[in-house]
Amino acid sequence: MLKFDHVCKRYPEVGDVLSDVTFHLKPGEFAFLTGHSGAGKSTLLKLIALMERCNRGNVLLDGQNLNKAKNRHIPYIRRKLGLIFQDFKLLNDRTVFDNVALPLVIAGHGHQEISRRVRASLDKVGLLGKEKKYPLTLSGGEQQRVGIARAVVNKPPLILADEPTGNLDPELSAEIMKLFEDFQQVGVTILIATHDIPLVKKMGHRVLKLDHGRMVAS
Ligand SMILES: Nc1ncnc2c1ncn2[C@@H]1O[C@H](COP(=O)(O)OP(=O)(O)OP(=O)(O)O)[C@@H](O)[C@H]1O
Ligand SMILES: [Mg+2]
Secondary structure, eight states, X not given: OEEEXXXXXXXXXXXXXXXXEEEEEOTTOEEEEEOXXXXXXXXXXXXXXXXXXXXXXXXXXXXXXXXXXXXXXHHHHHXXXXXXXXXXXXXXXXXXXHHHXXXXXXXTOOHXXXXXXXXXXXXXXXXXXXXXXXXXGSOHHHHHHHHHHHHHTTOOSEEEEESTTTTSOHHHHHHHHHHHHHHHHTTOEEEEEOSOHHHXXXXXXXXXXXXXXXXXXX
């Protein structure tokens, strides 16, 4: 599903932030990405989402070499990804429904199909009935779940989450993680960057650990 092969990423100002990173995620695998602040977790996720490009090595998604992807193909590659960010990145002047519908609108689906899939997705995260609300009228946990509903609405085979529980209390964090486990149950591959070591230990999934840009455990 996802393969990093001797990947290096360098920012001219700071030098190598990922050095010789190699790992492989199989379809349907659930892995955490951990490591100290500045270890390179977000950078690694950005390489997969083609928000950045690596300097050496190869990143392969579904057998496709992302280094060789042309810029105009990036939107198509991103459709394979459900991206979830710590700061939600919701559009605050749009309703919950419109936020979740966005990927389907971009993909050109019809009204009925969009309505059906948005409701199914909101139902999945326990937010059916909040379609007409605006993000800022929801709690942090609810906003995060809107972000998750949007990320999964077009059924991507790979979910990438960057500190998805960073702002949430332990109970809500556990709920969000349970949601990711539900997606894994139906075959989705999951990669979650997190600082929350107690939660990682409790859940018992595979752990990829970065230390100053090097993969020290996988
Ligand atoms: N766009 C950028 N330009 C220059 N340096 C960057 C850029 N993005 C990240 N860095 C540097 O790369 C290193 C890794 O950053 P990254 O955000 O990947 O760490 P992280 O593991 O996600 O940290 P955190 O846990 O704090 O989110 C840091 O030293 C950071 O300053
Ligand atoms: Mg980060």
